[in-house]
Ligand SMILES: Nc1ncnc2c1ncn2[C@@H]1O[C@H](COP(=O)(O)OP(=O)(O)O)[C@@H](O)[C@H]1O
């Protein structure tokens with residue numbers, strides 16, 4: 001269990017839980033390039049945590065460390081109060097971490113429905129033989145998981161495209177299907193890498209609403225990377241600011257917005 | 273009107289996941305099954321059994337095996353014939369100790385094992401390089417079939433000769449077995465395998481394979497163990513291919529030399545899968561009908577029309593047509609005949625009111 005004494009109450013009065021994940025002194029290098037320099041921060045259960053910073057700051061690399069896709073040269077990732085041993089990405093996913101990608105990574109040859117169903121693979125337990133004869137547990141599981149997936153599809157309002165091959169979808173919808181696939185996994189931690197990049201204003205508003213609803217209805221902890229400052233300030237409870245691989249700010253949107261280092265390095269003039 | 277979906281509403285996800293959400297599909301299948309199980313065996317000539325019905329079924333099964341690996345899991349293989357060979361040689365050994373049909377079904381277990389071993393490189397390499405690695409398997413295994421005399425019981429000829437064997441008092445292999453008996457055995461096995469493959473490819477494992485094929489990094493990050501995904505594909509694919517190889521020799525050719533399992537056979541199977549449609553079960557049948565049927569048509573039709581064409585010329589026409597089809601499908605319709613059928617079906621569903 002998490003140590004809930006570390007919880008806090010947000011500006012809008014939501015109770016946030018203890019520390020779900022903690023990055024401790026993470027350093028990640030690619031050959032001569034240091035993508036992340038000695039960064040520490042934590043993610044509390046139930047909060048929406050944003051990571052911001054200019055291009056190349058190391059934000060995506062940080063999500064990839066959380067996902068287990070990159071192994072940092074130094075530092076530790078703590079999960080639920082204990083250091084996480086070295087793990088393969090699929091093992092991290094099975095612990096309840098789901099994500100979307102900066103460059104959409106859907107399975108283009110499959111329909112929307114099948115893409116979202118793949119999000120539930122970790123909930124599928126039937127053996128190969130049972131699947132081959134499509135009987136008993138395999139069939140029940142398929143139906144139960146389909147029902148769950150349909151709830152996700154309703155939630156994200158993509159019912160009308162469920163049988164469409166994703167290759168035919170416009171960009172904005174693809175992003176939404178990717179979110180659906182991640183949500184289908186019922187993650188305890190959801191990582192979103194620039195979920196609104198390349199969207200128009202209306203699509204951004206929809207996506208913001210979905211992110212808030214996910215957090216609100218399912219209590220899902222969310223860590224997201226976003227460029228649009230307005231969006232970040234609206235959505236997130238706390239913000240980490242990165243620049244050239246270093247952490248230069250960490251706090252509530254208001255604190256970060258008024259932090260002189262952050263203003264100098266990134267924001268330029270205070271917003272609003 | 274032929275393909276009307278009006279009035280057919282799905283009221284549960286179970287119904288929507290049914291194999292035939294549209295009634296006409298079920299009717300069409302029933303017609304095909306009636307032909308396959310009743311009308312063909314009752315009416316077919318010896319020639320039709322031996323040049324069309326039996327080889328089409330066996331090639332379909334082999335292509336289905338390859339399609340699991342390449343079309344569903346995205347792992348290219350050029351070694352199909354060699355894995356058919358493993359099935360055939362395993363069967364040759366197994367018939368000494370068990371019923372021939374059981375031996376055929378079990379022979380696939382051996383090709384599955386070998387398939388997994390040769391699938392290990394797929395964990396590190398992809399695409400073109402993997403194809404080359406499977407080509408190495410192809411050469412190595414055919415070499416082994418030649419050199420390892422134990423495999424063919426030290427026959428002086430180096431070939432395996434299929435003996436007359438019975439199941440429940442009926443000859444099923446060897447010269448004594450009738451074509452219709454063999455046809456039914458093959459049809460039974462191929463039907464069973466097809467049902468299992470349809471179920472596997474539409475369920476959890478199928479989605480795991482397709483995810484691996486479409487984007488392996490994303491697949492791993494959403495929780496797919498790529499090693500397991502690829503190796504199960506190699507195992508199941510090689511099982512099917514091995515059983516097809518055993519049927520190929522024991523229920524059709526009657527004898528086999530090592531070079532029967534050489535590259536040309538691998539390519540025939542690959543062409544069937546490509547022309548039929550990668551990532552489709554139905555496509556394997558369509559492709560096999562085309563590849564097996566084309567030379568028969570080229571041989572018999574001009575003759576029936578009173579035209580005289582040399583068999584060497586027929587051979588050339590066959591190669592040219594197949595080559596043109598491959599190029600056509602690779603460029604214009606990578607999903608093959610199965611996709612063409614799907615398009616026709618879609619048109620029929622909305623016909624005659626296309627809006
Ligand atoms: N796989 C990689 N190999 C080499 N360099 C990388 C790799 N991934 C990221 N980098 C480098 O690390 C730095 C941070 O990249 P990234 O995390 O993508 O930044 P951001 O997401 O903040 O734009 C960049 O300089 C980038 O070139």
Ligand SMILES: [Mg+2]
Nearest residue numbers: 059060061102
């Ligand atoms: Mg990035």
